[in-house]
Amino acid sequence: MTVRPRSARRPNVVFIVADDLGHADLGCYGGRPADFGPVSPTLDRMAANGIRFTQGYANSPVCSPTRFALMTARYQYRLRGAAEEPIRNNSRGSTTLGLPADQPTIASLLRDAGYRTALVGKWHLGLPPHFGPLRSGYEHFYGPMSGGVDYFSHCSGNGVHDLWDGDEEVHHEGYLTDLLSDRAVVTVREFASGDAPFLLSLHYTAPHWPWETRDDAGRALVVRDNLFDLAGGNIHTYRRMIHHMDEGIGRVLGALADAGVLDDTLVVFTSDNGGERFSDNWPLVGGKMDLTEGGIRVPWIAQWPALIGPGRVSAQHCLTMDWSATLLDAAGVAAAPEHPLDGVSLLDVLAGGPEFERPMHWRMNHRGQRALRHGRWKYLQVDGHEYLFDIDADERERANRAPLEPERLARMRDHWQRWNDSMPPIPADATVSLGYSVKDMPQR
Structure with a gap:
């Protein structure tokens, strides 16, 4: 039996x-402090x-591919666009490399159930004119395609140039992480x-490359034609990038609190995949592009005062699409009958269930x-x-x-094959x- 929220309000x-x-x-996952202090104080408090x-x-x-699963709450392998690892930036005009507009998404399902919807930030699920956030259930969009x-x-x-407000290209000065945080705060205030x-x-x-902090505007022209930035960056820059994001998340949580809706808001944080060049995956091995643990095990933090008690730690196995199924379950929204979910709701676990x-x-x-993870074993x-x-x-x-x-x-081989x-x-x-090149990645 599903444990329902203590609040009657849809979150x-x-x-x-x-x-x-x-x-x-x-x-909160064992990361070491940076030279300026804690890297992620907001997210650490959120976990607490x-x-x-x-x-x-x-x-x-x-x-x-992860973003396809996030949007659909289904295995990404069901859609042609997700077979690209990842979709290329030069795919404009393609009618296949993207999230089809007729595919139900968490945004379209919630929108049809009366939710306001907005995507602030990275899309990377196909380029206009055939694909885009406004074609997949979002009322508002601000960010790169x-x-x-x-x-x-x-x-x-x-x-x-790749910064959009809805379907219109916009030229806004500023550090992208801050621009996204600013728009997110405005969106919370409007919606709330x-x-x-x-x-x-x-x-x-x-903290995706190129490796730039808020103070590195002078590097922009240098890396513009080499965004992979293989000769740049260091762990100090990388940690500062995470800290800038953490500061923005703190502002978003503050906006929720100021609007009086924090208790009735499910806030979830994760990463789209494992870490890259300067990240800390200890004790895991591998990273982005690998099905070793370092490429796929990621942080998952959730806060919802109306349902989730503080200070909890769970060893529940879960995938990105499970969280998409969870938010639909929390909202009382069913999947489209012709597109049943592969994701499994975690709502009972969030509420303290087994x-x-x-x-x-x-x-x-x-x-x-x-790869297959089943219980303690991995194939x-x-x-x-x-x-x-x-x-x-x-x-x-x-x-x-x-x-x-x-x-x-x-x-386990047979299980995976079936x-x-x-x-x-x-x-x-x-x-x-x-x-x-894979050889450029650090060997952990």
Whole structure:
């Protein structure tokens, strides 16, 4: 039986997504202080006031596929656009590489149920004229349409300016993280002044490359034509970028409190995939583009005073699409009958109910990767090599149990294969767009 909120009001939802944030980058996940002090004091307080998940995962180790799952509460593999790893910035005009306008999304389902909806931040689910946030359930949109953009010039990797207000391109001066935080605060104030509940999707580009802090405006012209920024950045810049985002989140929470709606608002924070060059994933190995733990295990923090007690920590296994299913459940909104959800609601867990078994599956075109997490065990295949790890005992994935437990390996391989057979095959023309060489990534 589902445990319902103590408040009769349908909750507002603020769903915050960082970009390429490592599992241990935040203080509440064991991250070390920076030279200026705590990196994430707002998010640390949010975890203390709500619940922090230690075994939460992203639907993919790369941005676009995870965002498809977030928007649809379904495995991303069901949609052609999500086969790209990720969607390229030069895909304008494509009729296939994006989130179809007729696909139900959390935004469209909530909008049709009476919610106000806005996306502030990164979209990266296909470019106009065929795709865009306003075509997928959002009433308002402010941010970049593509993947990584420079924080000051707001240009994408192919040198095209990419900052939009609705369907109109806009040129606003300022550090992108701050511009997104500013708009999010304005949106909260506008929405909270009305009677309808609201969904605010706040999708930061931080701490995605290029490595620029609020004080690095002079670097914008240097990195404009090389956004991958392989010769730039350092851990100090990276941590400051996270801190700028954390400050903005603090302002959004403050706006909710000032409007008197904080208690009735479910605020969720996560990352779209594991960390990249300067991130801290300890004790996990790997990172973005990998189905090792460092590429897919991410922070999950939720605060909702009307339902979630303070100071809670959960080992519940969950994926991005489970949180999408959760917010629909909390709002009392059903899935579209022709698009049943793959995500599993966590509402009972948030309310203090028991944890439950949750098998999780992944596949990647890149290096032929496949993975299954079931209970304490993980099946992994990379470049044709199979691995079996006891994650509870060895979350660093160093002790391959496959040669010692062939029967368990066979069962998990078969489990993954049966799931894979239920999904559309990876299209032959699907591409991998790393933007950097795997050999450039640190080996953890």
